[in-house]
Amino acid sequence: MTAGVTDGRNDRERKKQIILGVFLSGVNHHTLWADPEAGSQIAFSTFEHVARTAERGRFDFFFLAEGLALRERNGLIFDQDVVGRPDTLPVLAALAAVTEHLGLVGTLNATFNEPYELARQLASLDHLSGGRAGWNVVTSFDAFTGQNFRRGGFLHRDDRYVRAGEFLAAARRLWDSWPADAIVADRAAGTFLRDGGAGAFAFSGKQFDIEGRFTTPRSPQGHPVILQAGVSPQGRDFAAGGADAIFSPYHRLDEAQEFYRDIQARAARQGRPPGSVKILPSASFVLGDTREEAEERQRDIAHRQVTGRTAQILLESVWNRDLSGYDPEGPLPDIDPDPTGPPVIRGRAVLHQDPHRTVAEWRALAAANDWSLRELAIHVFSRTEFVGTPAQVADRIDDFVQRDGSDGFILGSHLVPTGLDEFVDTVVPLLQERGSLRTEYTGSTLRENLGIPPRTAS
Amino acid sequence: MTLHLAVALDGTGWHPAAWREQRARPDELFTARYWADLVAEAESGLLDYVTIEDALALQSPSPTSHDDRTDQVRGRLDAVLIASRVAPLTRHIGLVPTATVSHTEPFHVSKAIATLDHVSSGRAGWRAQVSPPLANAHFGRRAPIAFTELPGSTPGRPLLRPDDFADAFAEAEDFVTAARLLWDSWEDDAEIRDAATERFVDRDKLHYIDFHGRWFSVRGPSIVPRPPQGQPVVAVLAHATVPYRLGAASADLVHVTPRDADDARAIVAEVRDLQRAAGREDETVHIIGDVVVLLGATTAEAEDRRARLDGRSDVAFESDAPVFTGTAAELAELLLALAETGLTGFRLRPAVLPDDLEAITRDLVPELRRRGAFRDAYAADTLRGLLGLPRPANRFATTTEGAAR
Incomplete structure (x- = not known):
């Protein structure tokens, strides 16, 4: 152990820092809602507990998924898994009040929203959290979900990257429509705005044709952190060109390394500096005092899940x-x-x-x-990526990241809201000891904590 | 008689020169701390609720075009998110953000307000607002609404009315109806977590709303379980018969702007008639008078403040609501006199923040309390509770259990 600490100190200079996010499980079979320890899936206290625990563990961000229609099976509402969830943005805004450093990332649909409204909501979240907002951009082409919206569900499957691309481009134009120094607020001179045209914008494309004045001044991060998922070549190029972080579906080291190299190469071809796109698989964990105990727990959990x-x-x-x-x-x-x-x-x-x-x-x-x-x-x-003792899990996470399988993980637990506690109490200190995870936050924004460059106004 | 009292928060206050006052915080307008401080101050005065102004367009004196002024506050944050951000920091006060009903999705707004109700443990409200036409180009999805200039317009400050005025408010009524149906689309006891039958919910207690109107259709159910209040409080601001009808048919709070007591009497009578016509005579609908307030320790001090503010503005300060300039004691007398007309409460719009907000919580509230007209402690944990609104039964409920909770 003593030798390890010494090595760790030297390692700290050169070791890649692991990015950690946490997702709050919900509408899927992974969540063991019948467990005696399982808590509410809607009460704010649940979200607060997970977010505070993640911040205690010096995680980079808290992540919420989205689903805009209750699932159905054979025309009946699906009642087997957790049903129902809160609206993403108000929960993230409320979490900004009970955390100081944690990034607040939400999945928000580019099909069933409009750029003006969503861009101002994300800019508002960024202001209200002091620069901690992130957006996982998804599109949907399913008419089933469209029945809940005045827009309907008429996006053609082949148009989903067109929609996502235009939506993101329009949002970026809106975020750039206020210069960072637009507000002077000089009482004596009576000058509030440096320029009376602040917020002027126009965007024209196949999906959107909009113009006017944006309501929200430039937010602390300029642009919130953008996350995307994409496995197809089209999806990979799209994500490598526009995202700050990409979800990776690969958990086997060789496959993951190949994906990692491929994304970095695609990003470089699109003129992005090395390291500007972070790669993050989601993962779950089951811990035990011994490997056998962890494996036994995992088997039990899997049988309860499935x-x-x-x-x-x-x-x-x-x-x-x-x-x-x-x-x-x-x-x-x-x-x-x-x-x-x-x-x-x-x-x-x-x-x-x-x-x-x-x-x-x-x-x-x-x-x-x-x-x-x-x-x-x-x-x-019901695959669980990390099963073992805290030391074994810490080693595997660290090894995977140091060998460029990813830049970190987005972790979820089968138990809401207390499942993450054990990880933070036992695995996080080991990762910190290895010099791979921060012991204190160093940046003030999510972007800074992730180590990705700011987006300058175009 | 006890009054319901709210404050309307917007920027640095309702006077266009408010941001130049010494204690104004114009450079903090876009921070959470600014809003948290204001709402905490309102809560320290035991007020019923705060409203937070918003629009899907930049502030402008004209509803049809943006200006290029540099001497007034411009820019806003999303009001629903401001309310959500301050919810965990407050315990009792109602949070009533504005959310637009033109261009937006009823499904999104409904679930956002339901979630505000969850994160605030039952203190959510929503002011449903029709968009000014200058927001149309921000969405580009519909033909611009034509506007007609009304008699009495002054050059440069046209009074406009959309040609399809009635349509805009009919759409708003559909919007509120759909949002309310979605709030009821989950019965209170829909979540059962029955391990024996492997059912998380009783699907018979989830309901498709199947709303079909002229402007949109929404199938439902909501993705958000029924909010703690059952139905969060809905407010509208109304200046004429068409919006009065929207309020009387759909809202719990109708904010009105009477010029004087006679005007107030006439408005109250009209709204109550419309409420009966809508078949809601058994329901509590509050008619809340809006007043812009500019307060001082003496009448002269208040008038000096007004003169100083007006002197820093090139246009005379006017508002859709009456502007009161005077002392807290005078304002208390005015409000009690106006309450005789049937108004059940007041939404005060502070001319300057935080100055006039503090004058409300620290001077006006004690004046009202001395007259037996205001609470000395919060006696309810929800906004409906503060407003004396019962928790409504779920319209879809099939069991007494579901209806009674």
Whole structure:
């Protein structure tokens, strides 16, 4: 241990600093809502607890996902998982009151919002949090969700990057419409604005044709931190060109390293300086005093997450058929998927582009391991990336980041709101000892804490 | 008679030269601390609620065009987010941000206000506001509404009325209706967490609202469980019959701007008639008088302040609401006299922040209390509670259990 501390001090000079985010679990099968320790999914105290815990652990940011319609199965509201969540922006604004340093990042949909309104909300959040706002830009093309909106759901699937790209470009133009020094507020001279045209903007594209004056002065970060997800070549280019951080779906080191290199190369080709795009997979963890204990806990959690009923439903998302007649403890359904039929499950992201291929792979996997329907579902849908003692988990996280599998992780727990406590109490001090995680915040904005350059006005 | 009392927060106050006053904080307008301090001051005076002004356009004296003035405050933060930001720092006071109903999505606004109600433990309100036409180009989705100049306009300061005035407010009424339906789309006891049947919710207690109107359709249910108040408090500001009708049909608070007691009597009578016509005679609808206030320890001091402020502005200070200049005791007498007309409370618009806000909480409130007209402690934890509004039954509720909570 003594030698480790000494090494750590030297390491601190050269070690890559791990970025940590936390997402509050909710509307999915990962969240164990029936656990005796499980708390409210809507009370502000839940969000406050997780955010304060993350800040105690010197995390970079708190992250909220979004879903704009309650999910349905066979035309009925899905009642198996957590249902319901608060609106993202008001919760993040309220969290700004009970935290000082933590970034506040929300997923907000570019299809069912308009740039003027959303850009001012994000700029307002950035002002009200002293520069801690972040935005995960997503688009949706599903008409099901569109039924909740006056806009409807008419975005063509192929237009989603056009929409996202134009939306982001319009938002950036709005954020740049007020110079940083626009407000003089000189009482004696009677000059409030340096220039009477502050906030003037115009943007014209295929999706938007807008002009006028923006209401909100330039915020502390100039532009909030932009996060995106993208796996296809188009998505990768889009994210590498416009995002400050990218969600990575890869958890195997070799795949992750390849994605990491690819994104950095694409970013460089688009003229972005090295290190300006951070790569962050999401991950979950289960800890124990010994590896065996952690593994036993993980098995127990996975079986509670993927009950027989849940296993059927998870597989329905690929088969697109009602599988409630298939014994969860029996073999995989022998029937073929029906991707062209009316959707069995609606209101959740499409995870599998080619259901026939996925089913073939799963059948092979189940046959090779002699897995039941439920065991296959547990394997596919209930992976826990970090299982072990705090030291083992700290080593694996550190190793993954130092070897450029990613720049950090966005962590979630199956237990809301107290699941993160254990990680912060036991793993965080070890990462700090290794010199890979800050012991105090050094920046005042999310952008500074993430170590990404400011966006200067274009 | 006890009054309901609110303050309207906007920028550095309602006088265009307010930002030049010594204690004004024009360079902090866009910080959380500024708003937290103001709302804390209002709460220290035990006020019912604060409103926070907003619009999807920059401040402008004209509803149809922006100006290029540099001598007045310009710029605003999103009011719903300001209210959310101060919610954890306050305990009792109601938080009533403005949110626009033109261009915006009822689904978004409904869930934002529901969430404000959750993060404030039942203190959310919402002032539903029709957008000025200059916001149209910011959205670009609809043809600009044509406006007609009204008699009595002065050059440079036109009084305008949209040609489809009634339509704009009919859309607003649909918007409020859809938002209210969404608030009820979850019954209070919809979340059951029944491990035995693996059901988190009882789906029979979640409801599609299937709202279809001329301007939009919304299916629902909301993604946000029913707010703590059941229905957060809805407010409108109204100056004419068409908006009075919106308030009487849809709102809990109708903010009005009577010139004097006679005008107040006429407005109250009209709103009450419209309330009956809307079939809401059994419901509590507060008619709240708006007054811009400029206070001083003496009448002369208040008038000096007014003269100083007016002297720093090239246009005479006028407002849609009456402007009171005088002492807190005089204002208390005026409010009590106006309350005789049937107004149930007042929303005071401080001419200067924090000066006139502090005069309200520290001078006016004690004057009213001395006259037995204002509370000496908060007696409820929700805004509906402060306003004497019962927690409404859920219109979709099928069980007495769901309705009674």
